[in-house]
Amino acid sequence: MPQRKVGIIGCGTIGSQLATAIDTGAVRNAGLVSLFDAVPANIEALKKKLGSKPGVFTDFEKFVKTDCDIIVEAASQDAVRKFAKQVLAAGKDLMVMSVGALADKALLAELLKEAGKSGCRLYVPTGAIAGIDAIRAVRHLLDSVTLTTTKNPKALAGAPFFETGKVKLDQIRSKTMVYEGTAAEAVRMFPANVNVAAVLSLAGIGVDRTKVRIVADPAFSTNQHEIEAKGSFGEFKFTVNNVPSPGNPKTSYLAVLSATECLRSICDDGMRVGS
Ligand SMILES: NC(=O)c1ccc[n+]([C@@H]2O[C@H](COP(=O)([O-])OP(=O)(O)OC[C@H]3O[C@@H](n4cnc5c(N)ncnc54)[C@H](O)[C@@H]3O)[C@@H](O)[C@H]2O)c1
Structure with missing residues (x-):
C-alpha cells in the first residue's frame, strides 16, 4: 500500500498528538504533508515539536490544494461546516473529530453525497467512548x-x-x-x-x-x-x-488515542488486533 499523505485541520490537543504520532512513526505508512489552523501561534507551537517539515497554512484554499490523500479535522464543529465538503470535493478522504456537526442531517446528507461523487471516505473514530x-x-x-x-x-x-x-x-x-x-x-x-x-x-x-x-x-x-x-x-x-488530556480538560485522553488508532488503521493497511 502506498504511503498515505495526511493533512490536519486544527493544531490543538488532538491535531498535535496526531501530527506527532505520524512524525515519530507511531502511525506507520503515513507522511505528514500539511497543517492548517486559524491561529498561527498554534501552528508554530506544533511545528517546533516536529522533525518533519509539513506545509503550514492559515489559508484553507491553499491548504486543501496540498498533495494529501486524507485530511483529519480536529478543530471544531464550525470547521466541519465550513470545510468538510470542500475536502471531499477535492478528492480527499476525511476523518472527522468534531462529530457533533454531523448531527445536522442536511449537512451529513450533503457530505455523504459529495463523498459518493468523489469516491472518498468519511471516517468517524469512536472517540471518547467504547461499545x-x-x-x-x-x-x-x-x-x-x-x-x-x-x-x-x-x-x-x-x-x-x-x-x-x-x-x-x-x-x-x-x-x-x-x-x-x-x-x-x-x-x-x-x-x-x-x-x-x-x-x-x-x-x-x-x-x-x-x-x-x-x-x-x-x-x-x-x-x-x-x-x-x-x-x-x-x-x-x-x-x-x-482522564482529561493534558492540553484540554474538555477532551478526554481516550479521544486522542482513538483518533490515533483510527488513523493508524486507515494508513497501515487495515486494522490490526494486538500489535
Ligand atoms: N469525537 C470525540 O469523541 C471527541 C472527543 C474530544 C474532542 N472532540 C472534538 O475534536 C475537536 C478538537 O479537539 P481538541 O481538544 O484538539 O481542541 P483544541 O481546542 O485543543 O484545538 C482545536 C484547534 O483547532 C483550531 N480551530 C478551531 N476552529 C477552527 C476553524 N474554524 N478554522 C481553523 N482552525 C480552527 C483552533 O485554533 C485550535 O488550534 C473539537 O471540536 C472537540 O470538541 C471530539
Missing part, C-alpha cells in the same frame, strides 16, 4: 439508547447552554444534572463536550431518539460517559472513566 461495535451490531433491535455524561464543572465551562444563565456552573457544589434532552440538541448546547452523543447516534438510533443527560460534579476529576442501551436483543451498559 460502538455492539451498538452497531444491534442497531435494528434497539428500543432506547441513553448517554449520561458526568464531568467536573470546569470541563463544561463555556458551553452555549449556560448562556441563558438559568444554570450557574460556578454555584454548583454537589452532583447536579444540568441537562436532559436529545442528542440533536445536546451537541448544539455542548459542542465541545458531547461529540460522543453524535457518534453514538450515528451508530445507533439517530440523534432524535438518543437521549443525553449531562451531570456536573465538582468531585469528579474524570470525564465519565455511561451508555445504556435496551432492545429486543437484551440490554447493556458501558461506562468509561476518561
